[in-house]
Amino acid sequence: MVEVEVRNVNKTFGNFKASDNVSFEIERGKLIGLLGPSGSGKTTILRMIAGLETPDSGEIYIGGRKVNDLPPGERGIGFLFQSYALFKHMTVFENIAFGLTVQKKSKEEIKSRVEELAELIGLKNFTRRYPLQLSGGQRQRVAFARALAPNPELLLLDEPFAAIDAKVRQELRGWLKKTIHQLGITAIFVTHDQDEAVEVADEIIITNRGRVEQAGVPIEIYQSPKTPFVAKFIGESVQVPDYTIFKGFEGYEQHEGILRPEFLEIGATIEEMPQPMPVTTERGIVRGTYFRGSTIQIDIEVKGQLLRGFRGLEQPPLHEGDLAFVFIHKIYGFDGDKTQVIENAAKFRESVII
Amino acid sequence: MFGKNDVIPGRRLTFGITLTFVSLFLFIPLCAFVLFASGMGIEKFWSAVTDWRNVHAYGVSFFCALVAGLINAMFGLVIAWVLVRYDFRGKKIMDALIDLPFALPTAVAGIALTTLYAQNGLLGQFFYSVGIESAFSPMGITIALVFVGIPFVARSVQPVLKDLDPQLEEAANLFGTGNWTIFSRIILPELVSPLLTGFALAFARGIGEYGSVVFIAGNMPYETEIAPLMIMTKLEQFDYQSAAAIAIVMMCLSLAILLGIHGWQSRQLKRIGGVVSA
Amino acid sequence: MRESIWLRRFLIFLAATFLFVMLIMPLILVVKEALAKGFEVYFKALTDEFALKALYLTVEATILAIALNTIFGLASAWLLTKFDFRGKTFLGSLIDLPFAISPVIAGLFFIMLFGRMSPLYPILQEYDVAIVFAIPGIILATVFVTFPFITRELVPVMESQGRSEEEAAATFGASGWTIFRRVTLPNIKWALGYGIILCSARAMGEFGAVSVVSGHIRGKTNTLPLHIEILYNEYNFTAAFAVASVLVMLAIFVLILRNVVEYYSKDIEREEVVEPSADLKVGVANG
Structure with a gap:
């Protein structure tokens, strides 16, 4: 069942096109990551869903109801601001209770709901404190509870982890994902951090220059990026101006593409290669090696092009200046504003050669 | 909208x-x-504006305000410096006291200063004994304008001096730079903008000031009449047109000062990529 | 930069002397002159019929100026900081205008508007309404010279607070009045208090503008500063300084109040204690 639908939405600020014909649907109960570089229009989309900005054209539906002309307070949403926007002079209790007070709920009802939420965010003993007396992580959880208090259908989170220390951030991500799923609420969060999006979100919507580039589950986006932007933005990559110079990729009309490190097989000797054939294997010179914890990153120059790949720690070490062998499994080739996956031709010739 | x-x-x-x-x-x-x-007509306007008694009055207002502004710029800098960088007893009181001219009605300041600096006054007797007329003279007007202008420069410079990055000085210290060089080459350039802002505000205020000045000025034609007093005089004579003409000249003068300083600042700040503070 | 102890002492001495001569001595002098002929004369000057009437008018004008400027200050600061519209900068400069205009000229504006040469004058005459050379004129002039004070204090504070707390309140469907009362007002109360203090100090001490519009009708249109002028010009120095000493006390009261407000507003900032997130583990476990 569709919870949120955004249909052909446009929004301009002065000369800046923040949303360019944006359309997408979100299913009920899903946790969605709106991912994009800064200035890509992701926060604007979130604010338009909340009613904090008004689209120039297009429609927004929440729970099947058109909300374009509804003020934020009547949309059944909870909004978590990037800087939390906690009410400084109110206690944690009063902050969480605010939405319920505005709805003129009874004192007992407010008290039990606030206590329930304070329990949920683990700040049961902090309800009399003021926001400035809390740590960043605590503030974020108070803002979370405040947004949840009036039981919204939809929770919107603007860069929820941006203002938190790296160490605490990691714990909060897991906590937030678990809690949102427990509550069974639909949620959209905005982030510029792809690791965060991949780790937290059920599905990702990637935005760039006011447009939606691709939407889908993280692994699908990773494995088959539809546009050059997504291919470059997600995962590590090296862009090459002409991939037809490499063995197994000759004869294509398009030339530009990108290579992920995991598409490369790098061997110290030709025997190490999966297909130890000179016709399919490139030779290159190692230009740099970097220890990356669980792997070793190898920067290797092949036909004048610097490529990047990984090698396991247990494999024989390579050094700068060594000659090495490279097999390229596949390339993401660009075709206008689309991306296609091109497999190495040797993979199809395999049987013939043997 | x-x-x-x-x-x-x-x-x-x-x-x-x-x-x-x-x-x-x-x-x-x-x-x-x-x-x-x-509706005044250019001729009437021109004759009122160029009336010699009026011209003299603008001159007195302008020069006394200028001198008072300069004195305040100097002492304002010293006061701000002392308050930001040193610790001493009575510092809090000094800090609070600076705003007195904002809080004290100008008429009170006017009669108090007049009594102090008149010939038989507590301070006036010293000045008069060496032949300086410290009241009922341009000097008296300047004293009153210094009084009303004290907070402007000190309060503009203070926050800037407080926020000055100490690393700038530390960096200079590493080169073994002398005190005077650090002050004149590193600190002072940062303070030029707030100094000017404060000076301009004090200057503009001085040109329009009436209450504190009117008692100590003596109000002698062609000697110690100030421009606002001329407006009062014309009003008392029901010569509204002349009053309006003098007011226009005064407003142009203040506007020119404020705009001039503002323009100078934005040109300077554009060079170093700052924001105009005035 | 480490100045020698002598330079430090010299600079402190210089600042202290300057402020003593320019600010403290006049204050002492006012008190000394006021009491020159003993307490009896002092109290007699204060309880004089005209002095009391002047005090009453000063209080009236000050209270009205504060009331009007508080309404205006809150409305204009809200408009200037919570919304975007064309002409915003222009409006801001227009509000600051009274700072750049001599009080005497401000008084002149009202003479031009309501005085004898104004087209409104016959109408006012017909309904027997006196504005200039009467109390309404004094109040108008006082409001004019204090016009920017409260807005000026509020705008920077509200600008730095941003709009997100108000937006957050709006996402819960809070009404404008609720947002103002429960979210905005507590954040700006010290700035508002400070603005009101500055406004009242200026209102009760205003001389030039009020002098132009008052017409100096004794016992009717004199404020305390104008009453002082009359007494002084009549060579009744003791009485003049006696009345002045009341204003000195008010000024000192304002300064103290100002510092109290500043102290408390800083106190709020000082409360910002960021605690280590030791309880986070508990929180995560509970969630």
């Missing part, structure tokens, strides 16, 4: 209130003045 999609309510209400107040208390009086002044 009337965005119906505002998230925060109250645009119409606050706009209505603001517009009503601005119209009633600023715009309509200003228009009345402009209307009246524009």
